Amino acid sequence: MPVSYLRESLADGIAYTSIVDEKFKTNLVRIRLITPLRMETVSDHAVALGVIGVSNREYPDLSALTARLNELYGANIGVDISKRGDLQILSISVSAIDNRFALEGEDITGEAVRILLSCVFDPNLEGDAFGENVFRSRKKELLDAVEAEINNKRGYALLQAQKTIFSGEPAAYSSYGTRETAEAVTAKSAYAAYRKLLETAMIEIYTVSAAPMPRVKEQIRTAFSAIHRHPEQISCTAASPLKPEPRTVIDPMDVGQSKLVMAFKTDGEDLHLIRLLNAMFGGTVSSKLFMNVRERLSLCYYCASTYVDSKRTMLVDSGVELANYETARDEILHQLDALRSGDFTDEEMDSALLSLVNSIRGTGDTPSGWIGWSFYLYCNGLDRTPQQEADYYRGMFDDRQKLRQRLMDAAKSLKLDTIYLMQQREGV
Known part of the structure; x- marks a missing residue:
């Protein structure tokens, strides 16, 4: 049934x-x-x-x-x-x-x-x-x-x-x-x-x-x-305005490992396209940040990206040694530039798609999963089943050349807003 x-x-x-x-x-x-x-x-x-x-x-x-x-x-x-x-x-x-x-x-x-x-x-x-x-x-x-x-x-x-x-x-x-x-x-x-x-x-x-x-x-x-209701209207999405110039904050703290957070903001409204881009950038273990910044160059203990769709903001967070901070920061920016210029393979696109589809397939594994799905639909004004959502992502791949350009444009829409460093103190 x-x-x-x-x-x-x-x-x-x-x-x-x-x-x-x-x-x-x-x-x-x-x-x-x-x-x-x-x-x-x-x-x-x-x-x-x-x-x-x-x-x-x-x-x-x-x-x-x-x-x-x-x-x-x-x-x-x-x-x-x-x-x-x-x-x-x-x-x-x-x-x-x-x-x-x-x-x-x-x-x-x-x-x-x-x-x-x-x-x-x-x-x-x-x-x-x-x-x-x-x-x-x-x-x-x-x-x-x-x-x-x-x-x-x-x-x-x-x-x-x-x-x-x-x-x-x-x-x-x-x-x-x-x-x-x-x-x-x-x-x-x-x-x-x-x-x-x-x-x-x-x-x-x-x-x-x-x-x-x-x-x-x-x-x-x-x-x-029995409740006399006068509900306050809300908005599930309120895009965060981009700062005129990127801001850097250094926050010294007694930590054994520095924490680097970078925020990029977009005016793009295509939720599915940005989620696919995020999977390619730093949202999976086959992403550019994981494969290059963490694995190939060993610049951080972890490095991942998350798309906060409610604020149209992509966050990258990583754990770095203080000596590697600037190199890691620059390499994260370099990997985003690679997406902007189209320096990614079909295999990277396929891997991102597979990750998203697999995540969607697990939607109904638990009752809470179904509620999470329903809330996602509510917040984004959608009305579809998980299967229809997976099919939508697959449909994006019907014209790979067009998709490649759309991903490049989406990457270009991401503008650096903030660099935050929780800086380990000397000797910690």
């Missing part, structure tokens, strides 16, 4: 997507709140999501909630915080075994969804604030997450670089906020921000199951109908 996919509107700014794939034995329901990323609310939102992910009025702490979920054959509630360009994305999900596996015919999924909706709409409160005990533990968890970002030097270098790359734009911020914004969160401010979030966020709701779940849809529709 083919996978079925249906996206429909439940209310103002609330969309419901049902994905039916009979191979799964568990059902997944995910509520995704999408809101502009603002420093004054980013940490309040993060703490609030943590609180509702571990408690509600009926089960006021993680221990009580977990005990009840365990009775439902090990159902699980989880949360996730991320960003897409200028947007903060807050997700809360529940997974549960499909009812056909319940030993006594119980409605496992229905009960799991009821508990999820209780977490969202009937949280553990003390007056007009979140319950203090749960709040304190989630605030500490947020502070730990901020600290973990600092300790992961590769990721931290990217975060620090983005402050310059996206200066003056929300994308410059972390999805968690800073230590200062996290410290400032109170149980009252977090709840107030959360109530406003339910009213103003764009909401995407997903279910992935082996069979349609109309009762679950009605549970969700009924729960959200």
Whole structure:
């Protein structure tokens, strides 16, 4: 039986997507709140999501909630915080075994969804604030997450670089906020921000199951109908303006290995073409950056590129010895020039295509994979299956000469914006 996919509107700014794939034995329901990323609310939102992910009025702490979920054959509630360009994305999900596996015919999924909706709409409160005990533990968890970002030097270098790359734009911020914004969160401010979030966020709701779940849809529709909605309009793509001149930032830090981040911005709007170019440049193990900068010349420990389509920005990040910094920087630029001049083979193009197609083939391996695919379609205004997406890429190769020129033009559209170096201190 083919996978079925249906996206429909439940209310103002609330969309419901049902994905039916009979191979799964568990059902997944995910509520995704999408809101502009603002420093004054980013940490309040993060703490609030943590609180509702571990408690509600009926089960006021993680221990009580977990005990009840365990009775439902090990159902699980989880949360996730991320960003897409200028947007903060807050997700809360529940997974549960499909009812056909319940030993006594119980409605496992229905009960799991009821508990999820209780977490969202009937949280553990003390007056007009979140319950203090749960709040304190989630605030500490947020502070730990901020600290973990600092300790992961590769990721931290990217975060620090983005402050310059996206200066003056929300994308410059972390999805968690800073230590200062996290410290400032109170149980009252977090709840107030959360109530406003339910009213103003764009909401995407997903279910992935082996069979349609109309009762679950009605549970969700009924729960959200009680909220007075006035959603704030958002844009999934906000191209970052190119700086008049490339900016170089040197950031000395006690690290054992320097981290080099380079940002290139494009005015190109062909998402698929830029993704193919990225695979050839530094997005795969057969790319120019990997094969030349890392392998052939041994100038770095890692060197890869990523295309941030929400900002139309390509990031290259690498780990280098300080003595190799300038040589590595220049070689990265040289490899981009090779793409601009057409110095690449058909085999390199084929390898990039194969990598993209293989990645697309894995879309439906997990329920979360299907949700990720649906969100990709939503953000990019597309309506196609993974097979159709793979076929689209293959169709680009029908005229290789034309494709070669298009790739060269796309490479020429990439303009250097920022060079950031997290510089290891002497003697470290």
